[in-house]
Amino acid sequence: MITVDKLRKEFKKTVKEPGLKGSVKSLFKPKSEKVVAVRDISFSVEEGEILGFIGPNGAGKSTVIKMLTGILTPTAGSCTINGKNPTQNRQSYVKEIGVVFGQRTQLWWDLPLRETYGVLKEIYEVPEDSYNRRMAFLNEVLELEEFIASPVRTLSLGQRMRADIAASLLHSPKVLFLDEPTIGLDVVVKDNIRKAIEYINRHEKTTVILTTHDLADIEQLSKRIVMIDKGTKVFDGSIAGLKTQYGQIRELTFETGVANAAAVLEYAKHFSLGEEDVSVETEGNVVKVRFNSAAVPVSDILSYTLNKVSVSDISVKDADIEEIIRRLYGQGAV
Amino acid sequence: MKNIKRMLRIHRIFMAQEFKRMMEYKGDFIVGIIGFFLVQLSNLMFLWIIFGQIPDLAGWSVNEVVFIYGMSLIPKGIDHFFFDNLWSVGYFIVRKGDFDKYLTRPVNTYFHVLVEKIQIDALGELIMGIALVCVSAPGIRADWDAFRVLAFIAVIPFVTLIFTGVKTITASVAFWAKRSGNVIYMFYMFSDFAKYPTTVYNRLVQNVITYIIPFALTSYFPALFILKGENPLFNLGMPVLASAVLMGAGIMVWHKGIRAYESAGS
Numbered sequence: 001m002i003t004v005d006k007l008r009k010e011f012k013k014t015v016k017e018p019g020l021k022g023s024v025k026s027l028f029k030p031k032s033e034k035v036v037a038v039r040d041i042s043f044s045v046e047e048g049e050i051l052g053f054i055g056p057n058g059a060g061k062s063t064v065i066k067m068l069t070g071i072l073t074p075t076a077g078s079c080t081i082n083g084k085n086p087t088q089n090r091q092s093y094v095k096e097i098g099v100v101f102g103q104r105t106q107l108w109w110d111l112p113l114r115e116t117y118g119v120l121k122e123i124y125e126v127p128e129d130s131y132n133r134r135m136a137f138l139n140e141v142l143e144l145e146e147f148i149a150s151p152v153r154t155l156s157l158g159q160r161m162r163a164d165i166a167a168s169l170l171h172s173p174k175v176l177f178l179d180e181p182t183i184g185l186d187v188v189v190k191d192n193i194r195k196a197i198e199y200i201n202r203h204e205k206t207t208v209i210l211t212t213h214d215l216a217d218i219e220q221l222s223k224r225i226v227m228i229d230k231g232t233k234v235f236d237g238s239i240a241g242l243k244t245q246y247g248q249i250r251e252l253t254f255e256t257g258v259a260n261a262a263a264v265l266e267y268a269k270h271f272s273l274g275e276e277d278v279s280v281e282t283e284g285n286v287v288k289v290r291f292n293s294a295a296v297p298v299s300d301i302l303s304y305t306l307n308k309v310s311v312s313d314i315s316v317k318d319a320d321i322e323e324i325i326r327r328l329y330g331q332g333a334v
Numbered sequence: 335m336k337n338i339k340r341m342l343r344i345h346r347i348f349m350a351q352e353f354k355r356m357m358e359y360k361g362d363f364i365v366g367i368i369g370f371f372l373v374q375l376s377n378l379m380f381l382w383i384i385f386g387q388i389p390d391l392a393g394w395s396v397n398e399v400v401f402i403y404g405m406s407l408i409p410k411g412i413d414h415f416f417f418d419n420l421w422s423v424g425y426f427i428v429r430k431g432d433f434d435k436y437l438t439r440p441v442n443t444y445f446h447v448l449v450e451k452i453q454i455d456a457l458g459e460l461i462m463g464i465a466l467v468c469v470s471a472p473g474i475r476a477d478w479d480a481f482r483v484l485a486f487i488a489v490i491p492f493v494t495l496i497f498t499g500v501k502t503i504t505a506s507v508a509f510w511a512k513r514s515g516n517v518i519y520m521f522y523m524f525s526d527f528a529k530y531p532t533t534v535y536n537r538l539v540q541n542v543i544t545y546i547i548p549f550a551l552t553s554y555f556p557a558l559f560i561l562k563g564e565n566p567l568f569n570l571g572m573p574v575l576a577s578a579v580l581m582g583a584g585i586m587v588w589h590k591g592i593r594a595y596e597s598a599g600s
Contacts, residue, residue, distance in 0.1 A: 011596060058599075066597055071437045073593045087593075095440045106435050110355045122347050123439055125340075151358065 098168030404466025411460030418453035431598025499580025509591025
């Protein structure tokens with residue numbers, strides 16, 4: 001369905017010295033440097049798949065999405081979606097996709113929401129009867145009825161996002177691009193939106209590409225994730241795969257009467273571990289030790305701890321996906 | 335043919351949206367209309383004072399000067415009314431990344447931008463222009479045959495596109511420079527030279543506004559034929575040619591610009 005091959009985007013950035021002086025100087029003697037926002041990324045997506053696209057701020061997620069949706073022209077490489085090249089047959093291509101940028105809206109700001117759908121119907125040439133059926137369907141899934149007559153400017157963020165998603169689905173696209181669709185929303189609304197996305201994916205086999213910072217989105221929706229950082233792909237696979245590949249992190253938590261347990265234990269020194277393999281946090285009586293179970297077996301660290309200090313209430317648990325990703329983001333490229 | 339029908343349909347729908355939008359804020363709309371008439375009244379008084387002082391100008395009688403002045407306002411008003419959105423491209427649509435929206439819709443981006451907004455204020459220029467032409471024409475001793483009247487009407491759409499073309503080229507600069515509002519402004523302001531007979535300016539200005547930023551072709555040259563019957567081939571042909579060249583160049587630069595468009599971070 002989607003094939004991305006060595007996609008690359010470079011931007012030219014003017015370099016300015018700070019302050020007014022720098023600005024004036026740059027006006028007469030502009031200096032620019034090349035910034036590679038996306039560095040030869042390749043991946044592919046199957047029909048009906050929901051792909052989670054994650055990475056820290058500024059990693060190049062939006063740039064990739066914008067190239068896939070035909071907004072930006074790639075510097076090199078290619079992407080083919082449903083057999084089409086986004087920048088070459090843009091007009092016929094965009095009829096097959098839906099796009100939502102969580103930070104922007106494509107709704108007519110000053111007019112009642114219904115008006116937007118009326119115009120989009122014409123723009124996408126949706127026939128009258130399928131438009132009516134479609135609106136009924138979207139109404140049911142996204143619950144637009146309560147605010148469809150209100151001007152867009154009066155909608156809450158959650159309503160607006162639902163309205164924007166409905167707008168992107170009006171023409172029954174084969175591929176749906178969602179750039180941070182749950183940004184700034186409360187838990188209940190987030191949950192509703194996830195359910196709607198899942199429902200549409202299941203019922204219409206819509207391929208979905210989703211970027212987000214909320215890993216719950218990913219865990220609930222997508223089986224597969226692509227992670228990028230500094231414009232390079234750092235991971236491509238299932239969430240389970242991510243856990244086995246990077247998830248050797250365990251968290252040991254115990255309560256102890258010993259005042260300076262962390263100093264007494266000195267895990268790093270005892271097991272000669274680097275900073276990235278172990279970290280200790282103390283909060284009152286509770287000590288939390290995060291360690292890499294590939295570097296030091298769980299049993300060793302447990303017995304060492306129990307021997308060294310008196311302990312009540314001890315537990316070891318798997319790191320969750322957030323913990324893994326925090327580690328990956330923190331380290332930069334893996 | 336189907337394409338044109340669709341474009342007209344979309345145009346009509348966007349226009350309707352615009353009127354609905356204006357009506358959405360009733361107070362603003364009503365005050366806008368009152369303000370509009372006040373501005374027109376003061377413009378009229380200003381022109382009345384100016385033309386009262388001019389007996390004739392570079393061999394043109396006062397009626398002829400008023401005719402040229404009025405004629406220059408008509409295409410300017412039409413362009414301003416329909417295609418004002420190009421200014422927004424230069425000032426913020428590109429800079430803020432709002433151009434993304436047009437690129438994700440199955441409509442030609444240039445067409446979409448052009449027809450999305452209308453500018454009611456432009457009716458001032460249009461009404462004033464028509465009024466000045468109508469007031470001055472009876473006092474001009476020209477051969478008002480059918481061909482000249484027809485030529486006047488036929489040349490208006492073309493010279494309108496001279497305005498649109500200049501705005502399109504300069505607005506497209508924003509795709510590279512991110513912001514080009516002042517570039518549009520600078521070139522657009524040359525259209526003020528079109529209000530008076532071109533021969534009142536010095537040679538350099540004459541050449542610039544005839545061949546480079548050809549606003550003299552929007553009013554003075556067509557008037558040379560319409561009022562004096564001079565050289566129809568040049569005086570009507572050049573405006574038509576210029577409008578085709580400018581629009582062609584504009585659309586080309588626009589589509590080149592889209593490839594350089596960088597959006598904005600989100």
